[in-house]
Amino acid sequence: MKVSLYPGCSLAGLAKSYLESAEAVSKKLGVELQELKDWTCCGASSAHVTNDKLAISLAARNLGIADRAGMDLVVPCAACFHRLKTADKHLRQGKPVVGMDNKYKGDFNIKSLPNFFWEDVGEKGFTDKIKNPLKALNPVCYYGCLTLRPPEITDARNPEDPQEMDNILRSLGANVKDWSFKADCCGGSLTLTRPDLHMKLTQKILDMALEAGADCIAVACPMCHENLDSKQAEISAEAGKPYNIPIFYFTELIGLAFGDPSVEKWLSRHVVDPRPLLAEKSLLQVQVRS
Amino acid sequence: MSVAQLPDVIIPNPSFRSRVEETCGERVSDCFQCEKCTNGCPLVFAMDIAPHKIIRAVQLGLKDEVLNSDTIWVCVSCETCTTRCPNDIDIAHVMDSLRQMSQREGVRASQPKIPLFHKAFLGSIKRFGRVHEGEMAATYMLKAGGVKELMGMAGMGMDMFKKGKVKLLPHCPNKQVKDIFRATEIKG
Numbered sequence: 001m002k003v004s005l006y007p008g009c010s011l012a013g014l015a016k017s018y019l020e021s022a023e024a025v026s027k028k029l030g031v032e033l034q035e036l037k038d039w040t041c042c043g044a045s046s047a048h049v050t051n052d053k054l055a056i057s058l059a060a061r062n063l064g065i066a067d068r069a070g071m072d073l074v075v076p077c078a079a080c081f082h083r084l085k086t087a088d089k090h091l092r093q094g095k096p097v098v099g100m101d102n103k104y105k106g107d108f109n110i111k112s113l114p115n116f117f118w119e120d121v122g123e124k125g126f127t128d129k130i131k132n133p134l135k136a137l138n139p140v141c142y143y144g145c146l147t148l149r150p151p152e153i154t155d156a157r158n159p160e161d162p163q164e165m166d167n168i169l170r171s172l173g174a175n176v177k178d179w180s181f182k183a184d185c186c187g188g189s190l191t192l193t194r195p196d197l198h199m200k201l202t203q204k205i206l207d208m209a210l211e212a213g214a215d216c217i218a219v220a221c222p223m224c225h226e227n228l229d230s231k232q233a234e235i236s237a238e239a240g241k242p243y244n245i246p247i248f249y250f251t252e253l254i255g256l257a258f259g260d261p262s263v264e265k266w267l268s269r270h271v272v273d274p275r276p277l278l279a280e281k282s283l284l285q286v287q288v289r290s
Numbered sequence: 291m292s293v294a295q296l297p298d299v300i301i302p303n304p305s306f307r308s309r310v311e312e313t314c315g316e317r318v319s320d321c322f323q324c325e326k327c328t329n330g331c332p333l334v335f336a337m338d339i340a341p342h343k344i345i346r347a348v349q350l351g352l353k354d355e356v357l358n359s360d361t362i363w364v365c366v367s368c369e370t371c372t373t374r375c376p377n378d379i380d381i382a383h384v385m386d387s388l389r390q391m392s393q394r395e396g397v398r399a400s401q402p403k404i405p406l407f408h409k410a411f412l413g414s415i416k417r418f419g420r421v422h423e424g425e426m427a428a429t430y431m432l433k434a435g436g437v438k439e440l441m442g443m444a445g446m447g448m449d450m451f452k453k454g455k456v457k458l459l460p461h462c463p464n465k466q467v468k469d470i471f472r473a474t475e476i477k478g
Contacts (some may be wrong), residue, residue: 014423040415040419041467045411058415061467061470099466185368189407
């Protein structure tokens with residue numbers, strides 16, 4: 001199966017481990033991700049608060065490239081997914097977009113990575129490749145905001161209780177915990193401007209994950225990962241209690257279950273080191289030997 | 291921090307409401323104050339005017355209170371309000387329009403760092419076609435807090451660099467992106 005890939009700016013820097021693990025597991029699943037040629041930034045959260053036309057046009061430029069490629073477009077970053085879907089709805093309604101001619105065929109779907117993996121690749125694709133079942137692991141899956149809301153834009157089937165990541169990790173043997181904070185907000189774009197607020201939201205998510213009995217959190221968004229992973233020491237100091245919960249890109253966990261040799265490299269970039277947890281669960285030794 | 295207070299006596303003025311509705315295409319008038327937006331908002335604790343009250347204030351024409359509020363800047367666009375509104379008002383989009391209006395009218399943002407961040411972010415897109423995280427964060431820090439703030443960030447930047455999370459060079463400038471900025475620029 002061949003699809004277009006819009007990596008987005010974060011996956012080229014901060015979220016390198018997300019890109020590398022997504023590419024590695026896609027290959028194992030028989031999916032060829034073809035990066036959109038000459039893609040540019042979707043405008044993320046800054047364009048839409050500044051100028052509606054700019055926001056639509058920055059995203060739409062990339063849809064023009066995807067349109068010419070004519071294959072479904074897979075978007076691992078939640079924020080990019082949201083902006084591209086917003087521009088896509090705009091174009092499909094025939095509204096004028098600066099910098100685009102009127103030849104948008106739109107003969108392709110835009111998919112978030114968890115959704116693409118679960119609905120298009122399917123369960124069997126995953127179960128067939130297991131080398132290292134995630135049996136001892138107790139993750140909660142954290143989806144955040146922008147692959148879900150609003151459903152008129154995202155086409156999410158179940159925006160209040162999404163299941164794709166849960167299903168994938170469950171199929172790999174993980175003891176996925178249910179919880180009610182999977183679609184809550186981590187404070188996203190306030191990370192640099194109001195770190196106090198974003199840390200409050202993040203702490204709540206960490207607390208609820210622990211209350212659900214989780215030993216780690218799986219995410220599918222570079223901002224969610226950065227927010228949950230990088231501030232735990234500061235949150236601990238503020239709260240007077242230690243937080244040390246590994247935050248995985250869900251693709252890293254798929255790679256772990258598939259016995260991918262690059263897992264340790266991906267995990268070495270995390271702030272909260274997940275390796276002690278995986279060693280304790282005998283998940284990493286198996287990995288090292290294979 | 292809180293700057294916006296709603297007055298006790300209000301004389302409704304429909305012109306601001308009409309302008310907001312025209313700008314964002316959302317029917318703010320449809321709101322019947324069920325408060326679902328406020329009840330689901332993860333940031334309401336940091337707002338000076340709760341989301342349902344912002345909508346009411348727009349209906350009543352309280353332009354200064356709305357455009358000077360913390361609320362329009364603290365809103366993080368999580369889209370929970372938009373998803374749950376029984377009257378199909380895209381409240382997050384209304385918030386976008388209010389932020390845009392406040393910037394265009396030169397209102398001093400009650401949370402000045404937030405528009406500075408967005409400016410630095412868009413600047414990076416305009417220059418390189420793609421955001422270079424390091425360059426964007428440094429530009430923002432310098433503008434928001436000067437050299438002191440920038441140096442405070444240097445340690446964090448170094449840690450991320452050591453972990454291999456910093457891309458060294460920015461992307462090449464993209465002419466089409468520059469054209470989009472030029473063509474969508476709002477004059478005046």
